[in-house]
Amino acid sequence: MKTETTIQGLSASLNPARASRKIIGFVPTMGNLHEGHLNLVREARKLCDVVVVSIFVNPIQFGPNEDFDNYPRTLEQDSHLLAEVGCDIVFAPSVEQMYGHQPRLTNISVAEITNDLCGLQRPGHFDGVAVVVTKLFNIVQPNYAFFGQKDYQQLAVIKQLVRDLNMPIDVIGVPITRAADGLALSSRNGYLSEQDRKTAPTIYKTLKLAEENLQKGQNLSDVLVQIRADLTAAGFEVDYVEARTPMLQKIDQFDQDVVLFVAAKLGKTRLIDNLQIKHSS
Amino acid sequence: MKTETTIQGLSASLNPARASRKIIGFVPTMGNLHEGHLNLVREARKLCDVVVVSIFVNPIQFGPNEDFDNYPRTLEQDSHLLAEVGCDIVFAPSVEQMYGHQPRLTNISVAEITNDLCGLQRPGHFDGVAVVVTKLFNIVQPNYAFFGQKDYQQLAVIKQLVRDLNMPIDVIGVPITRAADGLALSSRNGYLSEQDRKTAPTIYKTLKLAEENLQKGQNLSDVLVQIRADLTAAGFEVDYVEARTPMLQKIDQFDQDVVLFVAAKLGKTRLIDNLQIKHSS
Structure with a gap:
């Protein structure tokens, strides 16, 4: 398993797979992985030749009073887990690598389905998700992308985004993984x-x-x-x-x-x- | 030269080029082509193995009092001109093909650089441009895309969009083509x-x-x-x-x-x- 921290490095790692038309599967995460994430990777492993997992705590999807700074960052442990379930490439970019030094002027919003449920309590959250997922999709250029159904609204937003913008990607929703006592893993x-x-x-x-x-x-x-x-x-x-x-x-x-x-x-x-x-x- | 009117047809036409890693150049237009457009195609022809020109009068970039209904549609004449300058594929989809029957919920906006100049008089115009160009980029998946410098602000918006969203496309601005008396062609x-x-x-x-x-x-x-x-x-x-x-x-x-x-x-x-x-x- 390779770990890439730059967009250029990731492209170099993926180019042979692209040249030979391999099926690329992508699992975007914010790290601190649990069985729920690993099940996404296992699903990707079944369908795809090359499995890329991104680990990126995306600042623009956190509100000012949310837990961005304290969000758990456990890259070493995550890497061990990913290697075990057959991930091929971990993409773990810095915030700077993803957003650069120039101000970002582009925003993506998905109307209606983001207006209530988690959208009400977290204004801007789904815009931040839509932007980072679009960026990651353009960087990884996967054939399939895997998201958990636990974040059901997020999955709906991504599906809508992909359909509305004709992104050449199949989005796969994977059922919630639960602890033995029923708690959804998070x-x-x-x-x-x-x-x-x-x-x-x-x-x-x-x-x-x-x-x-x-x-x-x-x-x-x-x-x-x-x-x-x-x-x-x-x-x-x-x-x-x-x-x-x-x-x-x-x-x-x-x-x-x-x-x-x-x-x-x-x-x-x-x-x-x-x-x-x-x-x- | 082939003409495709569906996304599926275009993909089928482009698949062999993609499989053999040919360089794909893309010139998005609204048709009614003049020498300015043809110069974009000539630039594309120089740099690329396969040149795709889209002809699509995009409803969502026109304001309610603008000339969408009356915008000149001259596909037959355009096709002759494109064949002469070496275009390989004309993509001329219907509005239904591009936007489907389900409501579009996704919007893309580029801040600041769209706030003045043409953005002031044409609210929503550049959002409509950003959405349709993103859709076309995802459909065509070109290596290079060519835009005229006459629509300088539009070119700046597209460059910003591509940079902010990490689209894997090089955007080329082509100098204004003028009539003998200096009028910018339009x-x-x-x-x-x-x-x-x-x-x-x-x-x-x-x-x-x-x-x-x-x-x-x-x-x-x-x-x-x-x-x-x-x-x-x-x-x-x-x-x-x-x-x-x-x-x-x-x-x-x-x-x-x-x-x-x-x-x-x-x-x-x-x-x-x-x-x-x-x-x-």
Whole structure:
């Protein structure tokens, strides 16, 4: 496995693969890798000849009061894990390498689907994601790119971006990887106190209970109220509990496939999760 | 020369060239081609193995009161001209082919350099240009793209876009092609009455006079006032007369290279021109 820290170095490493028309798979990450990321790499490994993983904590997708400075940077450990799951090239550029010294004047925004859920609490976040992902796509020029369904809204934004701009890339969404107790894996789980870590799986439990109640015929809005009540009772500060179609349109009734979304804080740590529920019509 | 009207058809036509690592050159146009466009194609022909010219009147770069519906569409004539100068593939998609049926949610904006000059009178214009050029770049995936310096601000926007988003494309600016009387060639010249066509070269004459006066040491702001006065006297309705650095920064004095910009109307026809003036320091 090679590690490249410059765009030029990465291009040099990828050129032989490009010349021989190999299938390039790309997994963009911010590092501090867990099994969720490694499952993305395993998926890429199945479909592609060459697997590139980027590790870049992207400053422009963090708000002024968010955790950019403290976001865990664990490149050495990440590299060991990536080598084990068959990554070919790690791309770990500096902020300077990605954004240079000249001011960036270009912005990319994806309307509507970024307006609510995490977009409400994190203004500019998805613009920052759209810009960095576009940059990375242009640098790596992959055939396939892999994103986790845990960041469901982010995945929807990337799919929309790729479609709207005719990017020659297939975007693959990979199901959420969960701990044995149901907690969706996330780098931010590492911020949780021991006590909060024990509380955190309540999110998934409430989502699974909601699924059961929906299948039993309970009203969608009642189910959402129940999730919020259960999380609040468990000690969460709830940011949102929402239901959407798989394409993120608002939905009032469980009369088609639905995705339930939760964002909630335990202490200072904001956790998100979602559950896709099939409608048996 | 082949003509393709679908993205899929174009890809099929380009795949052999891509597989054999040929250098692909791209000239995006809105058709109604004149010698200015043909000179872009000739430049592309010099540098590239395969030359693709797109002809697409892009609705999203026209304002509500602009000439989208009446913009001249002359595909047959354009095709003859392109065949003569050695174009390999004409890409002439429909609006539906480019934008599909689903709503486009993604926008691209380039700040600062789009705020004045043509950006002031044409809000949203450069966003529309940035989006369509990005789409075309992703569809054609050229090594080189060629743009005329007549649309100097557009060229600057594209260069910024390409740099900010790490697009793997070299953008080449090609000098303005002028009629014998100095008028910068433009598809919109065809809208001019016979009388206005005789007046139109005044723009270039005032710019050349301004150059002379600057080289003689006349004050930059006086020179700009003079251009405006001369154009108004000749019957133009002046939109702007401005001086900028080559990177489009504001400039007060002729103490470095400068570009003079004019936009002015004759009747309903808006003409633009510019002149780059070297500072001999």
